[in-house]
Amino acid sequence: MSKADLDWPHLDFGYHKTDYNIRFTWRDGAWGAGELTTDESISLHIAATCLHYGQQCFEGLKAFETKSGDVVVFRIEENAQRMRRSCHKIHMAEVPEDLFTDAVFKVINANRKFVPPYGTGASLYIRPLVIGSGPQVGVKPANEYIFLVLVTPVGPYFKTGFKPVNLIVVEDADRAAPLGVGDVKVGGNYAAGLRASMRARERGFTEVLYLDAREKKYIDESGPANFFGITPAGEYVTPDSESILPSITNKCLITLAEEAGLKPQRRHVHVDEIFDFTEAGCCGTAAVITPVGSITYRDRKAIYSKDGKAGPRCSELYDKLTAIQVGDAPDNYGWVRRVPEK
Ligand SMILES: *Cc1c(COP(=O)(O)O)cnc(C)c1O
Numbered sequence: 001m002s003k004a005d006l007d008w009p010h011l012d013f014g015y016h017k018t019d020y021n022i023r024f025t026w027r028d029g030a031w032g033a034g035e036l037t038t039d040e041s042i043s044l045h046i047a048a049t050c051l052h053y054g055q056q057c058f059e060g061l062k063a064f065e066t067k068s069g070d071v072v073v074f075r076i077e078e079n080a081q082r083m084r085r086s087c088h089k090i091h092m093a094e095v096p097e098d099l100f101t102d103a104v105f106k107v108i109n110a111n112r113k114f115v116p117p118y119g120t121g122a123s124l125y126i127r128p129l130v131i132g133s134g135p136q137v138g139v140k141p142a143n144e145y146i147f148l149v150l151v152t153p154v155g156p157y158f159k160t161g162f163k164p165v166n167l168i169v170v171e172d173a174d175r176a177a178p179l180g181v182g183d184v185k186v187g188g189n190y191a192a193g194l195r196a197s198m199r200a201r202e203r204g205f206t207e208v209l210y211l212d213a214r215e216k217k218y219i220d221e222s223g224p225a226n227f228f229g230i231t232p233a234g235e236y237v238t239p240d241s242e243s244i245l246p247s248i249t250n251k252c253l254i255t256l257a258e259e260a261g262l263k264p265q266r267r268h269v270h271v272d273e274i275f276d277f278t279e280a281g282c283c284g285t286a287a288v289i290t291p292v293g294s295i296t297y298r299d300r301k302a303i304y305s306k307d308g309k310a311g312p313r314c315s316e317l318y319d320k321l322t323a324i325q326v327g328d329a330p331d332n333y334g335w336v337r338r339v340p341e342k
Helices: 076-089 098-112 189-200 248-259 272-275 310-326
Strands: 021-027 036-037 057-058 059-063 069-073 123-132 144-154 165-170 209-212 218-224 224-232 235-239 263-267 278-284 290-298 302-305 337-339
Touching: 021 098, 036 098, 057 076, 057 189, 069 098, 076 098, 076 123, 076 248, 098 123, 098 144, 165 189, 189 209, 218 224, 218 235, 218 272, 224 248, 235 248, 248 263, 248 278, 248 290, 248 310, 272 290, 272 302, 278 310, 290 310
Parallel strands: 165 209, 165 290, 235 263
Antiparallel strands: 021 036, 021 144, 057 123, 059 069, 059 123, 069 337, 123 144, 209 218, 224 235, 224 278, 278 290, 290 302
């Protein structure tokens, strides 16, 4: 099939219209048959719980074209499980994992011409979404839900490429509470962090780094991404916290770090440790790894990059992971799944 007429090598990380999205409605205890539609909007009841009480969660994953022309998705089972956990935690109808996978495959197949060609560095970003669509005025879970999957071709997350960014530790804001919803992918966590992010940007930083809300001693994560540091002893350390989102990218990097001879550790990471790291990075599906050039904490600054280049460990892990995603490196762990054409 011929590809859509897009400027693939220069695609930004934004919304680009495709042909179809897919939607399912949950009513009377069951998900209905999905509908592929060209409509980019949804009609919602004005008292829908997603609008008033934040019943909303989402996922983010990517599809790639391989050298041989297959379309593959990366670790889709993990996203399916995580979405089920997110739905459960905020009392929404859960999307069964096979329905999730089926919906993603259908919407990819309906939009095959938007899967960026192999070698362009671009990918098809897949955004599954569940919202409470049924009306409630009292605080109660909705009696109706919509599960929707939209896709959009995207270029690299950072226009400037694989270059280190500057973070600032915030102490006057939390994105999530320890026993709250920080460990699930709900939109409210992002809204909670917007003001801190924007303020950091005004001050010349790229993103914030949150500390644990309870003690304000340990690193949690960056706004939309997990955090890791590399120690002089060759450890890959990443925070263990009840208020951070379990990143699938981080899980992959832990495996690949071990392969690369680093010692992975998931534990409390005291904020003072930033001054010992030789490298640091943020990780998530959108950017894979964002190398960190510096972290400002109070009146001190930990510097990891002086020449505007990513460190060797971040570069190595990034290269390894992205090579597996497009099928250039062997998929030793069963992370890649071919999207069957139907
Ligand atoms: C989605 C997300 C991440 C990254 O998770 P991946 O599964 O690697 O994409 C990290 N932190 C937060 C808060 C997120 O919402």
